[in-house]
Amino acid sequence: MRSRIIMSMLTGATLLVSALLGATTARSADVPAEFGTDWHDPITAAPPVTKPENTTSCQVTVAEAQFKDFTPYEGTYAPPGDCGRKWSKVVLRMDGKVKGRQYDRLGYLHIGGVEVLRTSTPQPSPDGIEWSVEKDVTRYSDTLRRAQPVEMLIGNVVDDTYTGILDVKVTLTFYAGGPDAKTAKATPDRVLTLQDGNTLTTPRNSERVIAEVYATGSGGGCEEYWYLTVPEAAPYSCKADDGPYREVRIEIDGQLAGIAAPFPTVWTGGWSNPFLWYVVPGPRAFDIQPLRYDLTPFAGLLNDGRPHRIEVSVVGVPEGQAGWNTPVNVLVWQDEKSEHVTGALTKVQAGDLANSSTYTPGTEHRLDTEGSHRLTVAGYVDTSHGRVTTTVRRSLTNTSVHTWSDGENPDRLDATWTDDETVTVDGRGPARTTRTQRSYTMDGTTTLGAGDRLRTVLTLGDRATVTETYGGRRVAWSRLDDTYTGDATYTAFVPRDQRHAVGTTSERYRLYGSGGCYDRSLVTAQGVLTEDTRGC
Numbered sequence: 001m002r003s004r005i006i007m008s009m010l011t012g013a014t015l016l017v018s019a020l021l022g023a024t025t026a027r028s029a030d031v032p033a034e035f036g037t038d039w040h041d042p043i044t045a046a047p048p049v050t051k052p053e054n055t056t057s058c059q060v061t062v063a064e065a066q067f068k069d070f071t072p073y074e075g076t077y078a079p080p081g082d083c084g085r086k087w088s089k090v091v092l093r094m095d096g097k098v099k100g101r102q103y104d105r106l107g108y109l110h111i112g113g114v115e116v117l118r119t120s121t122p123q124p125s126p127d128g129i130e131w132s133v134e135k136d137v138t139r140y141s142d143t144l145r146r147a148q149p150v151e152m153l154i155g156n157v158v159d160d161t162y163t164g165i166l167d168v169k170v171t172l173t174f175y176a177g178g179p180d181a182k183t184a185k186a187t188p189d190r191v192l193t194l195q196d197g198n199t200l201t202t203p204r205n206s207e208r209v210i211a212e213v214y215a216t217g218s219g220g221g222c223e224e225y226w227y228l229t230v231p232e233a234a235p236y237s238c239k240a241d242d243g244p245y246r247e248v249r250i251e252i253d254g255q256l257a258g259i260a261a262p263f264p265t266v267w268t269g270g271w272s273n274p275f276l277w278y279v280v281p282g283p284r285a286f287d288i289q290p291l292r293y294d295l296t297p298f299a300g301l302l303n304d305g306r307p308h309r310i311e312v313s314v315v316g317v318p319e320g321q322a323g324w325n326t327p328v329n330v331l332v333w334q335d336e337k338s339e340h341v342t343g344a345l346t347k348v349q350a351g352d353l354a355n356s357s358t359y360t361p362g363t364e365h366r367l368d369t370e371g372s373h374r375l376t377v378a379g380y381v382d383t384s385h386g387r388v389t390t391t392v393r394r395s396l397t398n399t400s401v402h403t404w405s406d407g408e409n410p411d412r413l414d415a416t417w418t419d420d421e422t423v424t425v426d427g428r429g430p431a432r433t434t435r436t437q438r439s440y441t442m443d444g445t446t447t448l449g450a451g452d453r454l455r456t457v458l459t460l461g462d463r464a465t466v467t468e469t470y471g472g473r474r475v476a477w478s479r480l481d482d483t484y485t486g487d488a489t490y491t492a493f494v495p496r497d498q499r500h501a502v503g504t505t506s507e508r509y510r511l512y513g514s515g516g517c518y519d520r521s522l523v524t525a526q527g528v529l530t531e532d533t534r535g536c
Contacts, residue, residue, distance in 0.1 A: 031525045035490075035501040038127035039527025040279045044286070045509035045520040046482070049091050049134045056176040058083040062092075063109065063152045067166040072153040077111050077144075083176040085145050088183065092117060092137045094170045099128025101496065102164025104268040104277075106218050107154030108327070109170060113193040114143045115327045117170075118214040118288040120267050121154060122281065123274045124164050125527075126496075133286050137172070138183060139331065142191045144172070188331035199307040200330055202299075204340045207383050208333035208390075209299050212290035213312055215248045215262050215326045223323025226316070227264050227415055227442065228402060230367050234359040236404065240318050243357030244415075245371035245398050247315040248326065250293050252301070253308050256350055258293030259375050261396045261419040262314070264442055266460060272446055273456035275488035275503040279524045283462040283482045283507075290329070294423050296390040297379030300343020315353070335383045343381035347391075350375045364403050369415075371398040388427035395420045410447040416440070430471025439463045448492065455489040466513075478513030502526055512536070 058080035065073035079085070094109075094117065102124055109117040116137050122129060137144075154166050179187060188210070194200055202209065217223040222238035229240035250258040265284055268277035277285070295302075302308055312326040335341050351374035360366040378391040400415035419438040424431055444458035462482040468475050488503025508521040519535030 031528045031530060033502075033526070035275060035278075035499075035503070035527050038125045039129075040524065040529045041129050042122045042131040042279060042281060042286070043522060043529065044281060045507045045522050046287075047509070047511065047518045047520070049136050051091060051173075052088045052175040052177070055088060056083060058174045058176070060172045060174070061169065062111065062172055063150055063168070063170040065152065065168055067105075067107075067154040067156045067168065068158045070153065070155040072151050075150040077148045077150050079145055079147070080174050083174040086178050087138065087141060087174045088177040088179050089136065089175045090138045090141060090144060091173045091175075092135045092170065093173065094119065094133045094168060095130070096121065096132070096166060096168045097128060097130040098122075098124040098164045098166050100124060100126060100163035100165075102156070102158075102162050102166070104270075104274075105154050105156050105166065106216065106267070108152070108214070110151045111140070112143045112146070112148030114140055114191050114329055115212075115214050115290075116140050116143075118216065118290075118327075119154075120265075120285050120288070121166060122268050122286075123278065125278070131286070135287055138179065139187050140191050141187055142189065144174075189334040189336075190332040192330040192332060194310055194328050194330075195307065198310055200302070200310045201305070201307045202302045202330070202332055203334055204303045204305050205335045205338045206299050206303055206332045207296075207335045207341050207381050207388065209295040209302060210331040211250055211258070211293040211295050211310075212329040212331065213248060213250065213260075213293070213326050214288060214290045215260075215312070215314070215324065216265065216288060217246070217262065217314075217324050218267070221321070221323045223317060223321065224267070225270070226262075226323075227400065228411075228413060230402065231357055231359060234361075234365060234367055235406075236365070236367075237408065240316060242316050242355055243367065243369050244400060244402070245316050245355045245357070245369060247353075247371075247373060247396060248291055249313050249315060250295075250328075251309075251311045251313070252295070252298050254311075255348060256375065257295055257298055257348075257377060258392075259373055259394055259396060260291040260293065261398065261417045261438070261440070262291070263289070263462070264415070264417065264440055264460075266442075266458075271444055271456045271458055272454060273488050273490070273503075275490055275501045276456060276458060276486040276505060278527055279529065280484065280486075280505045280507050280522055282460050282484055294390065294392045294421075295330075296381075296425075297345055297347075297377045297392060299341065299381050300379060301345050303341055303343070303381075316355070335385075337384035341381050341383055343379060345377070345379040346389075347376060347378035349377075364405055367400075367402040369398065369400045369402070372396060383427075386428045388425060391424045391426075393422045410445055412445040413442060415442045433469045435467045435469075437465045452492045452494075453489055454492040455487070457487045458485070460484040476514045478511065478515060481508075481510045483508050506531075510535075 266282040441461035486505040490501035517536035523531035
């Protein structure tokens with residue numbers, strides 16, 4: 001894809017629409033020959049958030065705003081009065097609508113400084129679209145029990161050309177009653193944010209610590225599509241000295257504490273072709289999930305009552321170049337029977353970072369990238385229920401082949417990222433181990449052909465396998481496979497009504513394991529939903 005095309009098209013939760021519970025699909029005779037001035041509201045195949053039945057619920061409006069520029073919405077949140085102070089579930093819902101012409105935009109919602117939602121927006125039709133995002137935010141219950149300041153921003157530009165005003169409303173629905181055992185175990189006692197930008201002081205009786213980092217590469221520059229960057233020697237529009245390998249690191253007092261592979265999110269203007277995303281967005285685009293780091297091996301160190309420096313960095317970003325945002329939440333579980341939980345960090349073993357990008361010139365330019373890194377950290381805490389040792393092992397890999405011809409046409413990427421994490425907790429009784437194997441894939445080509453017809457063919461994959469063992473025996477498992485495919489063509493460099501765009505997209509979301517099965521497939525053509533099927 002040519003850089004000038006990309007820069008003109010790109011800027012910088014579970015999605016629900018009214019059709020989600022029974023989408024109406026079109027017959028082939030109802031599908032237009034090309035995109036018109038309206039299309040189906042955005043929809044994903046991901047499952048809706050499950051909600052408790054036969055219980056009292058209370059709804060609170062958190063934010064209601066029209067975003068026309070980069071002025072944040074500021075308000076005040078107050079907890080519901082009729083649903084108690086403990087909830088079986090808390091569900092966030094964001095409803096949005098926009099019409100006219102507008103780029104995709106990135107946004108966040110903070111309650112009491114805690115980031116509870118990071119999202120991006122669809123691109124509208126001239127006639128207007130509506131969309132909704134739902135997210136389970138029960139884990140932020142500690143924050144939600146008190147009145148809190150609210151800040152929300154979806155940065156936007158509205159002028160004579162880009163007319164779309166983002167009209168958004170966010171609510172929280174609280175379901176009364178105590179959580180079940182699984183939810184209670186997953187819900188932290190405290191939710192903390194960093195003070196003065198990068199310091200953290202935990203309660204002195206912390207026995208488990210998890211950091212969330214909502215890492216996004218965005219902002220309209222090359223880090224918005226970091227996976228396409230090349231070293232200086234290669235003739236391509238987006239440069240990075242060490243190529244496209246990216247790794248999000250977290251450090252405590254200068255000590256490496258965690259590593260993670262960023263998810264290669266494609267926003268709804270991505271790959272120079274908004275017609276790929278008008279109805280079905282790419283995986284995670286509207287519900288950006290945080291990277292999670294188990295910092296429990298550091299709990300004994302953090303529990304000394306003093307502030308500790310927490311820093312997040314992204315490996316591979318050229319020095320001085322902006323484009324990444326990395327807000328941090330810290331989730332803490334406390335030992336209620338202890339005033340001070342002591343412990344020690346016993347092991348930090350980082351492997352050498354392997355990062356090789358080999359450029360091969362020719363009629364077809366080629367960049368082969370291979371990157372990998374390993375980290376093991378271990379530590380113990382002496383709790384009221386005995387000594388508990390936590391060992392975290394994480395292994396990252398990235399392989400990609402990027403080929404392009406002169407003028408960056410055609411332009412192709414075939415890339416895979418893996419993030420394999422094993423957490424073993426050993427205390428009284430058999431050891432419990434959770435292994436999470438994540439795999440992200442991207443395989444796409446953009447070509448500018450005769451008559452300036454721009455075609456993008458793209459497949460994205462978001463996959464994960466989670467296995468839990470207790471004393472070496474498997475007690476739970478799940479597998480996720482979320483696959484998106486798209487093929488769209490339009491005439492570039494002309495007004496919207498002259499683009500004569502056509503495109504087909506599909507998504508299949510499968511989640512199955514010891515907890516049950518979910519399987520849903522969507523297919524669209526020229527902005528019309530032609531298939532909505534469910535398996536299992």
